[in-house]
Amino acid sequence: MASPVHQRLREDVLASVFAPGEPLTEAKLTERYGASRTPVREALQRLEQDGLVERRGKAVVVRTHSAEEIIDIYESRIILEQAAASKAAIKATALDHQLLKGLLLQMQQLDPTDGRALAETNRAFHAQLWHATHSPSLIGLLERLDQQVRRYTLTTLTYPGRWAAVLADYAKLLAAIEDGDSGRAGEIAARHMSDALAIRLKMYAEDPRTL
Structure with a gap:
């Protein structure tokens, strides 16, 4: 089980409280978290095991990402998201269907300029899809990759x-899952993540600071 210090530090790293490459000294962190x-x-x-920080000599710093790493992370996630969608089409329960429908309805009501709200509900939809696989090992792998994207x-x-x-993709994906069509669900999920990778690379080309 994660400790309070681990949870707080993890959230701070994911929220970019610490800049990429910034040293995380024990002295600084003990003072910040009162631990x-x-x-x-x-x-x-x-x-470090999760890939969020790395060691440079004796120092521990927030990990930075290159364009090559972006591609690697997204390509791995494309494979896993395709597997998750395919499995969800077979394993999802009626409750899973209802929860996914509810999240999609919530997403359809959002202001498309509110990046924080979009990201939070999108992450919730993905998480619910993963849980609809009822596969702890697959869920764990996807959660670890999601930390990198966050x-x-x-x-x-x-x-x-x-x-x-995104909304159009999710509507089609949900329909495929409800129909039990694992092949179609997997194809939709893979294409969806491939499109996300293409946009991420465009954003990086336009402004490398998006990393």
């Missing part, structure tokens, strides 16, 4: 035309 060095050291070790400062969801495309 002793032992839980801080353990939290840093866990974040570190990006800007969401792809506010890119011109993207939100409308």
Whole structure:
């Protein structure tokens, strides 16, 4: 189980409270979180395992991402999201269907310029889809990759035309899952994430600071 220090530090890293490449010294973190060095050291070790921080010599710093890493993360997620959607079409229960429908309805009511709200509800939809697989191992892999994507400062969801495309994709995906069509569900999920990668790379080309 994650400690309070690990949870707070993880959320701060994901929220870009610490800049990429910024050293995370034990002294700084013990003061910030009011904790002793032992839980801080353990939290840093866990974040290193999750790929959120890295060691440079004796220092621990917030990990930076290159364009190559973006591609690697998204390509891995494309494979896993396709597998999750396919499995959800087979394993999802009536309750799973209702929860996904409710989230999609909520997403359809959002202001498409509110990046934070879009990102939060989009993440909730993905998480519910993963849980509809009823596969702890697959859920764990996707959650770990999602941590990497969450570190990006800007969401792809506010890119011109993207939100409308997302809503259309999710409506088709939900229909495929309800129909039990694993092949179609997987194809929709894979295309959806491929489009997200293309937009992420466009954003990076326009402004590398989006990492």
